[in-house]
Amino acid sequence: MSKSTEEYLEALYTLTKDGETASTTAISKRLKVAPASVTEMLGKLSNEGYVNYQPYQGVTLTPEGFKMAEKMARKHRLLERFLHDMLGIGKTMVHDEACAMEHALSDETARALCQTLKHPDKCPDDGNLIPPCDLQFSSCEECRKWRGGSLEQVDRRKENIVSISTLKEREEGKIAFVRGDNKVLRRLLDMGLTPGTKIRISRIAPLKGPVEIAVRGSKLALGEEIACNVFVEKTAN
Amino acid sequence: MSLWKRPQIKLGSNNLAIGGSCHSTTTTKKGKKSGNGQSITIALAGNANVGKSVIFNHLTGSHQTIGNWPGKTVERAEGILHFDGYDATIIDLPGIYSFSTFSLEELVTREYIAQEKPNAIINVIGASVLERNLYFTLQLLDMDTPLVICLNQMDIAKTKGITIDAKKLEAILGVPVIPAVASRGKGIQELIETALDVARDGHNTRGNRVKFSDAVESRIEKLAGEIESQQLNLDYPSRWLSIKLLEDDSEIKKLVGLKSESIVSTSETMAKEIEDGCKESCFSVIASERYSKASQIAADIQRQETVKATFSDRLDWFTTHKVFGYITAFVVIAGLLLWTFTVGNYFSNWLSHLLSFFESTNPNLTGSMKAVFWNGAFGGIVAGVTLVIPFVVPFYLVLAAIEDSGILTRVAFMFDNFMHRMGLHGKAIIPLILGYGCNVPAIYSCRVMGTRREKLLAAFAITFVPCTARTIIILGLVAAFVNIWWALALYAIDLVIIFALGRIALRVVPGKSTGLIMEMHQFRVPSLSVVGKQTWSRTKSLIFMVFPIYVIGSAAVQGLYALGWLGPVNHALSPITVTWLGLPLITGILLVFGLIRKEMVVLALVPLLGTQHFNLFLTQPQLILLAFVSMLYIPCIATISALVKEFGWKPAAAISVANLVSAIVLGGIAARLLALAY
Numbered sequence: 001m002s003k004s005t006e007e008y009l010e011a012l013y014t015l016t017k018d019g020e021t022a023s024t025t026a027i028s029k030r031l032k033v034a035p036a037s038v039t040e041m042l043g044k045l046s047n048e049g050y051v052n053y054q055p056y057q058g059v060t061l062t063p064e065g066f067k068m069a070e071k072m073a074r075k076h077r078l079l080e081r082f083l084h085d086m087l088g089i090g091k092t093m094v095h096d097e098a099c100a101m102e103h104a105l106s107d108e109t110a111r112a113l114c115q116t117l118k119h120p121d122k123c124p125d126d127g128n129l130i131p132p133c134d135l136q137f138s139s140c141e142e143c144r145k146w147r148g149g150s151l152e153q154v155d156r157r158k159e160n161i162v163s164i165s166t167l168k169e170r171e172e173g174k175i176a177f178v179r180g181d182n183k184v185l186r187r188l189l190d191m192g193l194t195p196g197t198k199i200r201i202s203r204i205a206p207l208k209g210p211v212e213i214a215v216r217g218s219k220l221a222l223g224e225e226i227a228c229n230v231f232v233e234k235t236a237n
Numbered sequence: 238m239s240l241w242k243r244p245q246i247k248l249g250s251n252n253l254a255i256g257g258s259c260h261s262t263t264t265t266k267k268g269k270k271s272g273n274g275q276s277i278t279i280a281l282a283g284n285a286n287v288g289k290s291v292i293f294n295h296l297t298g299s300h301q302t303i304g305n306w307p308g309k310t311v312e313r314a315e316g317i318l319h320f321d322g323y324d325a326t327i328i329d330l331p332g333i334y335s336f337s338t339f340s341l342e343e344l345v346t347r348e349y350i351a352q353e354k355p356n357a358i359i360n361v362i363g364a365s366v367l368e369r370n371l372y373f374t375l376q377l378l379d380m381d382t383p384l385v386i387c388l389n390q391m392d393i394a395k396t397k398g399i400t401i402d403a404k405k406l407e408a409i410l411g412v413p414v415i416p417a418v419a420s421r422g423k424g425i426q427e428l429i430e431t432a433l434d435v436a437r438d439g440h441n442t443r444g445n446r447v448k449f450s451d452a453v454e455s456r457i458e459k460l461a462g463e464i465e466s467q468q469l470n471l472d473y474p475s476r477w478l479s480i481k482l483l484e485d486d487s488e489i490k491k492l493v494g495l496k497s498e499s500i501v502s503t504s505e506t507m508a509k510e511i512e513d514g515c516k517e518s519c520f521s522v523i524a525s526e527r528y529s530k531a532s533q534i535a536a537d538i539q540r541q542e543t544v545k546a547t548f549s550d551r552l553d554w555f556t557t558h559k560v561f562g563y564i565t566a567f568v569v570i571a572g573l574l575l576w577t578f579t580v581g582n583y584f585s586n587w588l589s590h591l592l593s594f595f596e597s598t599n600p601n602l603t604g605s606m607k608a609v610f611w612n613g614a615f616g617g618i619v620a621g622v623t624l625v626i627p628f629v630v631p632f633y634l635v636l637a638a639i640e641d642s643g644i645l646t647r648v649a650f651m652f653d654n655f656m657h658r659m660g661l662h663g664k665a666i667i668p669l670i671l672g673y674g675c676n677v678p679a680i681y682s683c684r685v686m687g688t689r690r691e692k693l694l695a696a697f698a699i700t701f702v703p704c705t706a707r708t709i710i711i712l713g714l715v716a717a718f719v720n721i722w723w724a725l726a727l728y729a730i731d732l733v734i735i736f737a738l739g740r741i742a743l744r745v746v747p748g749k750s751t752g753l754i755m756e757m758h759q760f761r762v763p764s765l766s767v768v769g770k771q772t773w774s775r776t777k778s779l780i781f782m783v784f785p786i787y788v789i790g791s792a793a794v795q796g797l798y799a800l801g802w803l804g805p806v807n808h809a810l811s812p813i814t815v816t817w818l819g820l821p822l823i824t825g826i827l828l829v830f831g832l833i834r835k836e837m838v839v840l841a842l843v844p845l846l847g848t849q850h851f852n853l854f855l856t857q858p859q860l861i862l863l864a865f866v867s868m869l870y871i872p873c874i875a876t877i878s879a880l881v882k883e884f885g886w887k888p889a890a891a892i893s894v895a896n897l898v899s900a901i902v903l904g905g906i907a908a909r910l911l912a913l914a915y
Contacts, residue, residue, distance in 0.1 A: 138517040183339060186520055187754055190335035192369050194525040195517065206559035209654045210663065210753055216532065218366040219553075221650050223662055223753030 003103045006072050007031060008041055009050060010102075012061050013069035014128070017166070021058030066160060070131045075102045077123035077130040078113045084124040085117060091125045107151050111135070115144055119179050121228050129163055132179055132231055138195070141182050164201065164211055165228040172200045173232025180229045188230065192216040199232065277325040277436045278353070279318070282346065282377060283361035284370055285332030286758040288389045290314075291419040292361055293329040294766040296429065303774050306345045310684055310883060313345075320429055325436065328355065334369065336376050336481075338488045340687065350380050351472040356436035357383045359428065364394035364401055364416070365759065367539060371531035374410070378444045381474035383435045384412040387428050392418045393759055398543040405538045411445035420764050446476070449526050452514055456483065456507040463503060469496045483508050484520045549643075549760040556647040566648045569639060574673060577632040578708065584627030592619045606799060613795030617788035620834055625675075625779050628705040630772065632674040637771035640667065641763035646755065653753050659739030660746070661686065662753040665695045669735075671775070672702030676876040677782055678775040680883055690748040693884060697742050697892050700872045700880075701735045703728065706835035707868050713839035714864040718852045723861055731868060738899060783875040790833035790874060803829060813901060818866065819908045820859055831867055833874055838867045858911035865907055870900035 011030045015022035024042070028035045039055070046053040050065030061069055079098035083089040089097065105113075111133065114120070119140045121130055136155035137143040148154065161176040175197045178185045192215055193199070202219055203212035211227040213220050222230065281289050281296075293301075297316025306313045314329040330349065331342035338344050350358065360377050362370035377384060388403055407414040413431045417424025448454050460479035471478065471492060481489040482504035494501045508519040515522045556565045639645055645667055653663030664685050671679035679699045683692040703711065716724040743750075797803050803826055807814075810825035818824075823845050830837035846854050855863065871893050872880065880889035 136516070138521060142512075142518060182518075182520075184752070184754075186337055186524075187339055189521055189524040190337060190372075191754060191756075192372065192528055194528050195521065196525075197528075203553075203557045203650075205557065205650055205653065206562075207654055209652075210650055210755075212557065212650065212757055216366075216368040216528070217535070218369055219757040221646075221653070221663070221753060221755040221757050223653050223657065225657070225750075226752035226754060 001068070004041065005045065005048075005050075006068075006103055007099070008045060009061070009065055009069035010072040010076060012051065012059065013066070013073045016060055017128075021060050023058050027059075063160060067134070070160075071134070072102060073128075074131045074133065075105045075110050077128060078110055078117065078120070079105065080123045080125060081117050081120045081130070082113050085120075095125055107133075111143070111151065115140075118181075121179065121225070129166065129228055132161065132163075132177055138177075139182065139185055140179055141185075159233050161231040161233050163228050164199070164213065164222070164230045164232055165224055167201045167211075167232070167234070169201050169204055171234065172198065172236075173234045174198055175230070176233045177231040178229060179231070184226060184229070188226075191220055192218075193230065198235070277323060277357075277433065278328065278355040279325055279357045279359060279432050279436055280328040280330050280350065280355040281359050281361060282330045282350070282373075283332065284334055284363065284366075284373060284756075286756060287332070287361050287363035287366075287370065288419045288764075289329060289332060289361045290767050290770065291764045292359070292387060292389065292417075292425065292428070293327060294764075294770060295419060295422060295425045296327050301770070303777075306349075309341055309345055311341050311345045312684070318429065320433060323433060325433065334373060336380075337484075338486060344488070347380070347473075350377075350382055351474075354472075355382065357385055357432050359385050359387050359432050361387045361389050361419075363390045363758075364388050365390055365397050365399060367401070367535040368528070368531050371534055372528055375447050375527050375531060378410070378412075378446050379474070379477045379480060381443060381477065384444050385428070385432045385435050386410065386412055386414045387419075387424070388414055388416045389419050389424075391416050391423075392421075393761065394539075396547050396549070398541055398545055400540050400542060402538045402540075406534070409445070409534055409537065411443075420762070447527070447530050449523065452511060453483070453522060453526060456511065460500070460504055460507065463500055464493075467497050467500065469493065469500075471496070479504070480523065483511065484523055485518075547759075552760050553647070553757070556644060557650055562647065562651045565644070566651055569644055569648065570670060573632065573635055573639070573670070576635055577628055577674070577705070578712075580631045581628035581705065584631075585623045588627060589619060589623045592622065606796065609799040610792045610796045613792035614788050616795070616840070617791035617834070618784075620791070620836065620840075621780075621784045621787045624705055624709075624836070625776065625783070629674045629779060630776055632705070633678075633772040633775045634768065636670065636674070637768040637775075638763040640771070641761070641767050643758055643760040645670075646757055649753075649755065650757065655736070657750065657753075658743075659698060659736065660694050660743035660750045661691055661698070661739070662751065664753065664755060665691070665698075668695050668699055669702060672699040672704060673708075674775075675704050675706075675779055675783065676700060676702065676872060677879045678778045680876065680879040681778060682775075683883070687751050688748070689884075690746055691751065693746060693888055694739065694742055696880060696884065697895070698735050698739045700876060700892055700896055701731065701738060701869060703731055703868050704835070706873070709836040710831075710839050710867045711864045713836075714851065714860045718855075718860050719857050724864075727861070727865060727868065730865075734869070734899070734903065738895075742895075778879075782879060786873075786875045786878070787834055791837070794830055794833050794837075798826065817901065817905050817908075818862060819912070820863055820866075821855060824863060827863075828867070828870060831873070832871060835867060835873050838863070856915075858908070858915050862904060862908050862911060866900050866904040869896060869903065871896050 008027070008031070011027055012022055015026055015030065024035050024038050028038045031038070042051060042053045042059055045051045045065070049062055050068065051059050051061055053059045076098045079101050080094040083094045083097055084091060114133065122128065123130055134157045135143060135151065136157055137146065162173070164173065167173065175193050175195055178188055178193070197215060200214045201211060202214045208224050210221045210223045213222065281293055283289050293314060293316065296318045301314060301316040303312060303314045305311065311331060316327045318325040318327050328349070330346045333340070333343045333346055336343055336347045358377060360374050362374060374386065386406070388401065388406070391401070394401060401416070403414045403416045413435065415424050415428045415431055417428060419425060449457065457476060457479045460482060461475040464475040464478055478489060478493060482493060482501065485508060490501055511519045511522055555561050649663035649666045652666050656662050656665050667685060668679050668682045671682050676699055679702070680696050683695040683699070686692045686695050711724050711727055715727060806829055807822050807825040810828070811822055814820045814824045815822055827838045827841055827845070830841045842851055843849055851860065877889055877893055880892055
């Protein structure tokens with residue numbers, strides 16, 4: 001995959017994160033390229049099956065495109081955290097630096113970064129959520145302990161999972177993964193958020209406040225910093 | 238309506254018979270000593286918010302002692318139940334969801350059950366949230382203690398359209414199940430009878446343990462067999478130990494490891510095997526299986542007839558709405574404070590009137606030494622009586638009611654992200670609001686926070702919350718001689734200061750913040766007994782900690798002053814009070830008085846100035862500034878001693894110094910700003 005394909009997918013990931021369609025203008029502004037080249041590139045991406053694109057109607061990612069895009073966004077945001085937290089590079093500079101480095105980052109290094117940074121959840125400059133990896137580990141603890149050779153041996157998650165902090169009221173999902181240390185994970189398991197459990201978002205507090213979920217016949221409030229690490233497989237209402 | 242009719246537990250002695258005579262549970266009459274001389278202990282266990290305290294109050298009436306678990310800052314409530322010749326000790330265990338070791342409450346509970354081995358445990362479960370409650374019940378069954386289940390809050394389940402077959406639950410779990418509506422006293426009688434039955438003949442009611450999947454169950458049994466054959470002599474049952482070992486419980490691993498390294502390593506191998514098989518951590522496997530069992534049992538015994546939006550649901554929608562939610566929070570808190578000061582002022586005036594009949598309550602700083610000491614001590618008593626009873630009691634009463642109703646849970650939900658910026662989470666709202674009454678019980682209530690760091694941060698914030706005594710200063714100096722708007726402005730500025738200093742403290746105290754995980758329980762009509770008990774327990778800490786300090790401290794300070802020992806204080810402090818803050822010289826001594834009782838700042842001003850018209854001696858900016866500095870400058874001695882008790886000397890000293898420094902710095906800035914404004 002070419003570097004520019006990756007850049008486009010990543011831009012689309014950010015622009016369509018709330019389920020909206022992205023406009024050619026928005027893409028051209030974000031990537032600082034002429035609208036004509038955007039149109040051309042979108043046609044190419046559409047042929048390759050990464051985006052749904054109808055001229056003048058905006059563009060969305062296909063499930064396959066979303067997967068690729070999410071991976072790039074993850075690498076980008078992990079790098080930003082690394083540059084900011086470990087190397088002390090200023091918030092205004094990390095984005096461009098990470099853009100340049102992300103294409104060369106292997107999955108192995110991304111995993112090592114994630115562990116070294118203690119599975120971070122937000123990127124430093126604009127507070128965007130760092131997507132989870134697609135490795136089929138049941139917890140970050142298991143990933144940390146894993147001493148296998150190459151990541152080729154690890155199963156990859158097929159379905160797309162989303163953080164419950166990105167869901168809207170009344171949306172539903174099944175618990176898929178909880179990122180972070182064992183303590184929070186176990187606490188949530190004890191409260192009934194075991195893998196596969198159905199949950200429904202019943203309330204979202206304003207101003208990025210906690211999320212209230214209906215689970216197992218009761219309601220549970222999860223602070224935003226916990227909710228953003230709880231990932232579900234979205235299900236239709 | 239007796240459901241538990243299993244004959245074999247029906248009485249070895251003829252003291253008790255179902256449906257037999259019963260002394261009122263709240264009787265104060267000392268019953269005959271235990272029928273056969275044995276002492277019975279019954280513990281109440283269960284999730285939070287299932288009505289455990291209501292049942293505890295029903296069982297023990299006024300025979301309660303509330304203290305701490307030895308060496309732990311976890312509240313321990315104990316009481317005596319007199320019933321048909323028995324004096325049973327009832328222990329109310331903390332409300333918990335599991336037996337992990339993430340909170341002191343969970344640790345205390347499991348250690349208690351294993352080591353003290355109560356004769357019976359009443360597991361209170363909320364009928365409207367069966368699944369999660371049964372998850373805990375299943376863990377209790379593994380603890381191998383005689384169990385009685387109280388299926389409480391049947392009324393809430395009913396309003397949600399849920400009907401429950403209690404007999405079926407009894408059959409499945411093999412332990413007595415008593416349906417109840419504790420808030421209305423329903424089912425309590427039968428619960429007592431059954432619990433006493435089980436307590437005296439517990440061996441027949443161990444219940445049916447729930448089996449895990451073969452992969453897990455076979456390993457638990459093997460491990461349990463190993464533990465038994467090695468005779469570790471630990472307090473915990475071997476099956477429970479095995480489960481905890483597989484769950485990788487660090488405390489239990491340590492405990493078992495001291496006796497047998499081999500068992501721990503066997504358990505680790507087994508856990509690894511389970512993990513490889515299930516592709517999940519062993520803890521997660523066990524939790525999942527337990528929950529699926531709980532879910533299955535719940536589905537078996539309950540029927541959801543109609544799904545309708547209850548009144549509670551609608552109230553929930555309103556109180557967590559992005560606009561109405563904040564309005565509710567504001568109205569609730571402002572209403573609480575308004576109510577406190579309206580009612581408080583009325584009673585306070587009335588009481589001080591009554592007391593001044595005996596003796597002048599205004600500080601007397603001249604005359605014979607005996608008179609000065611006596612006046613100080615008496616002033617301390619009066620201050621206690623006229624502050625605690627009229628202001629703080631109505632405050633606690635209403636606060637406990639809104640707490641029990643579930644409204645505060647919603648306020649905590651709405652304000653979680655604000656709290657988070659101070660390194661706290663939503664639950665900290667309760668201690669902070671409590672602080673407006675008196676800082677002392679508020680500091681104790683910081684225990685609701687999960688970690689020591691959060692407790693400390695919350696306690697630090699509380700010391701800046703204007704308690705009733707400080708409110709008296711603000712009212713007495715600013716509202717009376719400047720205007721009410723400046724008084725309200727001080728409150729508003731204080732909120733900003735709390736927030737700003739909270740953020741600074743967050744940087745100073747190392748560690749990571751934990752997020753909010755809070756059950757949003759249903760709204761309910763507050764229980765009178767719970768509200769009463771809560772009010773009393775908070776008021777009690779005032780009476781035992783604040784009163785003595787008020788009395789002794791006031792006498793001492795006034796005496797020392799009259800002896801002339803404190804005279805030099807004014808001059809010693811003058812660089813701060815006069816030069817830096819621009820206040821009159823006498824404020825030095827006022828602030829020393831305020832260390833004992835904050836409201837002394839106002840009260841002592843009368844004899845020092847020789848008039849009640851403070852505006853003759855102090856300018857308006859000076860009045861505002863004095864109130865401002867008094868609001869912040871140092872916790873009173875009672876608060877400092879509460880800090881010492883909860884956190885030790887060092888943190889208490891650090892917090893006090895931080896208060897002092899911020900009062901001086903902010904006071905100096907305020908003095909200059911006020912000079913510009915006036």
